[in-house]
Amino acid sequence: xxxxxxxxxxLVAMFxxxxxxxxxxxxxxxxxxxxxxxxxxxxxxxxxQGLPGFSNADESGNWTGIDVDVCRAVAAATxxxxxxxxxxxxxxxxxFTALTSGEIDILSRNTTWTLSRDADIGLTFVGVNxxxxxxxxxxxxxxxxxxxxFKNGTSVCTNLGTTTELNMRDFFDSRGISYEPVVFEKAxxxxxxxxxxxxxxxxxxxxxxAAQRTKLSAPNDHVVLPETISKEPLGPVVRQGDSVWExxxxxxxxxxIEAEEYGVxxxxxxxxxxxxxxxxxxxxxxxxxxxxxxGLDNDWNLRIIKQVGNYGESYKRNxxxxxxxxxRGPNELWTKGGILYVPPAR
Amino acid sequence: MNNILKKFIPQILAILFxxxxxxxxxxxxxxxMDNRGIDFGFGFLSQESSFDVQFSLIEYSGSDSYAxxxxxxxxxxxxxxxxxxxxxxxxxxxxxxARLSSNYLIKNAAAWYVEFFRNIPLLLQIFFWYYAALRAxxxxxxxxxxxxxxxxxxxxxxxxxxxxxxLNVFLYCxxxxxxxxxxxxxYANNLRDTQGKQIPVFIYSIGLLxxxxxxxxxxxxxxxxxxxxxxxxxxxxxxxxEGGISLPPELIALVLALxxxxxxxxxxxxxxxxxxxxxxxxxxxxxxxxxxxxxxxLVIMPQAxxxxxxxxxxxxxxLTKNSSLAAAIAYPDLVLVFAGTALMQTGKAIEIVSxxxxxxxxxxxxxxxxxxxxxxxxxxxxx
Numbered sequence: 042x043x044x045x046x047x048x049x050x051x052l053v054a055m056f057x058x059x060x061x062x063x064x065x066x067x068x069x070x071x072x073x074x075x076x077x078x079x080x081x082x083x084x085x086x087x088x089x090q091g092l093p094g095f096s097n098a099d100e101s102g103n104w105t106g107i108d109v110d111v112c113r114a115v116a117a118a119t120x121x122x123x124x125x126x127x128x129x130x131x132x133x134x135x136x137f138t139a140l141t142s143g144e145i146d147i148l149s150r151n152t153t154w155t156l157s158r159d160a161d162i163g164l165t166f167v168g169v170n171x172x173x174x175x176x177x178x179x180x181x182x183x184x185x186x187x188x189x190x191f192k193n194g195t196s197v198c199t200n201l202g203t204t205t206e207l208n209m210r211d212f213f214d215s216r217g218i219s220y221e222p223v224v225f226e227k228a229x230x231x232x233x234x235x236x237x238x239x240x241x242x243x244x245x246x247x248x249x250x251a252a253q254r255t256k257l258s259a260p261n262d263h264v265v266l267p268e269t270i271s272k273e274p275l276g277p278v279v280r281q282g283d284s285v286w287e288x289x290x291x292x293x294x295x296x297x298i299e300a301e302e303y304g305v306x307x308x309x310x311x312x313x314x315x316x317x318x319x320x321x322x323x324x325x326x327x328x329x330x331x332x333x334x335x336g337l338d339n340d341w342n343l344r345i346i347k348q349v350g351n352y353g354e355s356y357k358r359n360x361x362x363x364x365x366x367x368x369r370g371p372n373e374l375w376t377k378g379g380i381l382y383v384p385p386a387r
Numbered sequence: 388m389n390n391i392l393k394k395f396i397p398q399i400l401a402i403l404f405x406x407x408x409x410x411x412x413x414x415x416x417x418x419x420m421d422n423r424g425i426d427f428g429f430g431f432l433s434q435e436s437s438f439d440v441q442f443s444l445i446e447y448s449g450s451d452s453y454a455x456x457x458x459x460x461x462x463x464x465x466x467x468x469x470x471x472x473x474x475x476x477x478x479x480x481x482x483x484x485a486r487l488s489s490n491y492l493i494k495n496a497a498a499w500y501v502e503f504f505r506n507i508p509l510l511l512q513i514f515f516w517y518y519a520a521l522r523a524x525x526x527x528x529x530x531x532x533x534x535x536x537x538x539x540x541x542x543x544x545x546x547x548x549x550x551x552x553x554l555n556v557f558l559y560c561x562x563x564x565x566x567x568x569x570x571x572x573x574y575a576n577n578l579r580d581t582q583g584k585q586i587p588v589f590i591y592s593i594g595l596l597x598x599x600x601x602x603x604x605x606x607x608x609x610x611x612x613x614x615x616x617x618x619x620x621x622x623x624x625x626x627x628x629e630g631g632i633s634l635p636p637e638l639i640a641l642v643l644a645l646x647x648x649x650x651x652x653x654x655x656x657x658x659x660x661x662x663x664x665x666x667x668x669x670x671x672x673x674x675x676x677x678x679x680x681x682x683x684x685l686v687i688m689p690q691a692x693x694x695x696x697x698x699x700x701x702x703x704x705x706l707t708k709n710s711s712l713a714a715a716i717a718y719p720d721l722v723l724v725f726a727g728t729a730l731m732q733t734g735k736a737i738e739i740v741s742x743x744x745x746x747x748x749x750x751x752x753x754x755x756x757x758x759x760x761x762x763x764x765x766x767x768x769x770x
Contacts, residue, residue: 134727138736141425162734163425184623194619194627196542201714201723202731206438210449213439222441223637224728225717234717237522238541239636241625282422 072285074146075119075336083125086112087145090130090227093252094365095151095171104128108149110355111170111277113348114293115147118341123348132226134202137162140280147290148278151246153204158278167291169276170352172371172380174269175208176247178254181264183241188212188268191242196221198231198240205245208271232256246273251365289335295383296342300324300351302374302383307350310343323387331386342386352381416737431733432457438728440719442635453729460724461746467641467720468707468750474646475706476699479653486658497654505651510712512648517640517716524636528618528626536615538628543635545616545628556607557600564599568592637718641710649706653699660695661687692765700758704751711747721746 078084088096088108096106109128117123129145140148141163151173152158154166179185191213199205201224213220223240225231232253235243243250250265257263277294279287300306303321305313314327322328325346326339333339349355353374361367373379420427432454439449444462447455485497504512522541524530530538538545551557568591575586603609616631664687672686673679713720714727721743730739 134731137731137734141736157732158734161426163420179622180624182624183621190622192621194629195621196627201727206728207732210437210439214449220439221635222439223635223717224441224719224723226714226723226727230715230717233518238526239522241621 074286084116085145087148094360111149114345117344117348151275169274171275173246173273175271177266178243196240198235297352298383301353310346460721464721471645475650478650482654483657501651513644521636543633547613550612552610557609560603652702656698660691663694664690696762
C-alpha cells in the first residue's frame with residue numbers, strides 16, 4: 042500500500058512540474074523571446090537549405106545572403122555581435138512548424154507574405170526585404186519566348202509547400218492549359234529533375250530562378266521568361282504573441298533600409314554621430330532613446346549598421362556582386378525609383 | 388480483500404495515468420494554440436484546395452476540396468502499395484524457392500540477390516532508381532518503341548490505353564466464370580469425398596476463365612480497341628506522348644524499389660516456411676505413392692504456409708508504411724499531397740498529421756485483419 046502512495050505522490054509531482062511549465066509560457070508581457078535569446082547567447086534563425094544570394098552556406102559552414110543578414114542584424118542589436126546566430130536550414134514544408142513550435146525565433150527564408158499565412162497560422166510578418174514575383178525558366182533551345190507559348194501537356198517542376206503551387210494552378214487554369222506538376226520537397230531535387238529533362242519548365246520566384254540557374258549543368262542554356270505571374274513580397278516572420286520581439290525584428294530590418302536612405306554605411310557610421318541631421322543622429326544612437334522602447338541599449342542600431350551594413354551594402358554583397366540579379370528593380374529605394382519605403386525611426 | 392486491491396489498484400492507476408497524459412497533452416496543445424492564435428477544426432476539409440496534383444486515379448482539379456485531395460493521395464498510396472505487394476510476393480516466392488534449389492548457380496544467384504537488396508537502405512534504393520536508373524532514359528523524341536507500341540522515356544512510360552465497348556458484359560462473363568469455378572470446385576470435392584473420384588479442377592477452371600469472357604466478344608457485342616500514344620511537339624526541342632496511359636517515372640521508381648527490397652524479406656519467409664517442414668513429411672508422402680507435385684501441394688505447402696503467412700504480413704505492413712518515402716521523389720502519395728502541400732497551404736498541422744496517422748493505422752490494420760483471416764483459414768483444424 043505504501044508503495045502505491047509513493048508512486049501516486051511522484052505522479053502528482055510530475056504533473057505539477059509539467060503544468061508549471063505550460064503556464065510559464067503563457068505569461069508574455071515582456072519579451073520572453075528576447076530574454077531567452079540573451080540567456081542562450083545566440084539568435085535562433087530559420088533559413089533555406091541553400092539559395093544563393095538569400096541564405097546559402099559555403100564549404101566551411103558560413104552563412105551569407107540578404108535573409109541571413111536580417112538575422113545577423115537582430116543578433117547585433119540584441120546581443121552586440123552579428124556572428125552570434127545559429128542557423129537552422131529548413132525545407133518550405135518544415136518552416137512554419139519550426140517557428141510556431143519554438144524551435145527557431147526568426148524565420149528569414151524567402152517567405153511570401155500572404156493574408157492566410159499572416160492571419161491564420163500563428164505567424165506575424167514584420168516587413169519585406171525583397172519584392173519578388175513568380176516566373177518560369179525554360180531551355181533556350183526550346184524557342185519559347187513567352188508564357189503564352191506553353192501547350193497542353195507541359196510538365197512543370199517546382200517546390201512543395203509554397204505559394205508557387207497555388208500561383209501555377211491559377212496561371213494554367215485561367216488559360217485552360219493542362220499541365221503536369223512535378224513537386225519536390227527540396228530545391229536541389231527540383232533543379233536536378235529539371236536539368237535531366239524530366240520537366241519542360243521550372244517555376245518559382247524569379248530571384249530563386251536566377252539563383253538556381255547557377256546550379257544547373259549548363260546555366261547559359263536556360264533562360265527566365267519575361268512574364269511575372271504573381272506578387273511575392275518576401276520577408277522575415279516571427280511567432281504571434283511576442284510583440285516586443287516582433288518590433289525588434291521589424292526595426293532591425295527597417296534600420297538597414299533607412300541607413301541606406303540616409304547614406305549611412307558600415308564604414309562611415311561612427312563619423313555620422315556628429316552629423317547635423319537629427320534623423321541620422323537618431324539612426325546611429327547619438328540622439329533620442331529609441332532602444333529603450335524594446336529594452337535595448339541606445340547603440341543597437343549603430344551596431345547593426347557597423348556590423349552588417351545597410352540594405353544597399355547587403356544587396357550588393359549578396360545579390361548584385363554574385364551575378365544573381367545585378368539590377369535592383371523594385372528593390373531600389375523609393376527615392377531612386379524603387380518601392381523600398383520604411384516608416385521613420387523616431 | 389487485500390489481494391483484490393493489490394490486483395486492481397495498479398491497473399486502475401495505469402489507466403488513469405494514460406487518460407491524464409492524453410488529457411494533459413490535449414489541454415497543453417489547446418492552450419498553446421490559443422496563445423498563438425491558431426484555430427483547431429476540420430472545417431478546412433470542405434474548402435477549395437486550389438492546387439493541382441500530378442497524377443490521380445479519380446477526377447481531381449484545384450477547384451475540388453481538401454477532402455478530395457486527401458482521397459487522391461490515399462488512392463495513390465494504395466495503388467503503389469497494391470502493385471508493390473503483388474510484385475514482391477511473386478518475386479519473393481520465386482527467389483525463396485530458388486534459394487532451396489539443388490542447382491549451384493540458381494541457389495547462389497538467389498542468395499546474392501537477397502543479401503544485396505535487403506542490406507541497402509530503402510531510401511537509397513529509391514534514389515538510385517529515380518535519379519540514376521530512370522534519369523538515364525532517353526527523351527520522348529529519342530525513345531525506341533518497346534513491343535512496338537510502348538515508350539520508356541525520362542518523362543514516364545507510355546502504354547496504349549484500352550478502349551472498351553460494353554465492358555460491363557465482359558465483366559459479368561468474368562464474374563460468371565468465377566462463380567462456375569466455385570461450383571465446380573465444390574462438386575469435385577464432394578465427388579472425391581463420396582466416391583473417391585478425381586477431376587482435374589485446375590485445368591477446367593482455366594478453361595472456364597478463358598472461354599466465357601471470349602464468348603462475350605463473339606456474342607455479347609464486346610469489343611476492345613487500343614489508343615496508342617503519339618508523339619506531340621511542345622516546343623522546338625521538347626516533346627511528349629499524347630493518348631494512351633502514361634505511368635510517371637516517380638511511380639515506376641517507387642514500385643521497383645519497394646518491391647525489390649521487400650521481396651528479399653518475403654523470400655526469406657518462404658525459405659523458412661519450406662525448410663520448417665520436416666523431411667520426414669516429404670518422404671512419408673512419397674512412400675504412400677503421391678507424385679512430387681501432389682507432395683508439394685497437399686503435404687508441404689499447407690504446412691509451410693502456416694509458417695510463412697505471419698512474418699509475410701509484417702513485410703506487407705512495412706511495405707505500405709515505407710511507401711510514404713514517396714515524398715522524396717515527388718510521387719504524389721498521401722504524405723506528399725495531404726501531409727505536404729495541404730498541410731502547408733492550410734497550416735493545420737495537428738489536424739492533418741492526426742488524420743494521416745489514423746489513415747495509415749487503418750490501412751495497416753485492414754491488411755493485418757485480412758492476413759489474419761487467411762492465416763486462420765489455413766491453420767490446423769483440430770477435430
